[in-house]
Amino acid sequence: MTQDELKLAVAQAAIAYVVEGEIVGVGTGSTANFFIDELAKIKHKVKAAVASSEATAARLRGHGITVLDLNEVTSMPVYVDGADEITAQGAMIKGGGAALTREKIVASVAQKFICIADGSKLVQLLGKFPLPVEVIPMAHAVVARKLNSLGGEARLRLKDGQPLLTDNGNMILDVHGLQIADPQALEATINNIVGVVTVGLFAKQGADVCLLGTSEGVKTLVF
DSSP: OOHHHHHHHHHHHHGGGOOTTSEEEEOOSHHHHHHHHHHGGGGGGOSEEEESSHHHHHHHHHTTOOBOOGGGOSOEEEEEEOOSEEOTTSOEEOOTTSOHHHHHHHHHHEEEEEEEEEGGGBOSSBTSSOEEEEEOGGGHHHHHHHHHTTTSEEEEOEETTEEOBOTTSOEEEEEESOOBSOHHHHHHHHHTSTTEEEESEEOTTOOSEEEEEETTEEEEEEO
16 A cells, blocks of 8 residues: 555544544645545534634635634544554654644643554654754754754754744754654753753654554554
8 A cells, every 4th residue: 555545544534533523633745635635524513613723724615624723622632643653552753843832722621632643754753753843943052952862963954945934933953863762851841941842742642543654454452
């Protein structure tokens, strides 16, 4: 199966976790886009969605799905999103799509986080995928130095030769060369650096379920 076929398979499987008549949180990225397209087929069964990025909100609205501001929502049963890496314990690296802060915020409101990913995203040790860190623009240099002191190499993410800006107007530092043996501890350490908005480690509050697309079918990991 191709990677897109695996992403489609897990997106279809995730529909079973959508609670009829309720609000669903939706993530950002290529796998989440497959889920949005599948969600559109049952849009009459959901009350509305909360999006983790402007791009996701636009795709949802394009399908005629009502999008609510998170400030209007007190709780939601599920949040569905992909991962750049995930461990067998449910800790994740996210932020390849530069939406890590909003993803973490929306996920925090949901009762259950459903991660959808192809089998290549399951790893024993996080860090091969560069760890994204969203930072206040005026602090990117000082934060980069502090991230480098943790053993990685922080690089400013660029787009068309210019610093990429998130939906929040901030910058992204991608930290290369880490081997993350204790994701929760590193998440706390980086989040405590002044100038950091958030780090793309989802460990303290990781996935509750991972639907993993493999050549043998969709495997369900429960954490």
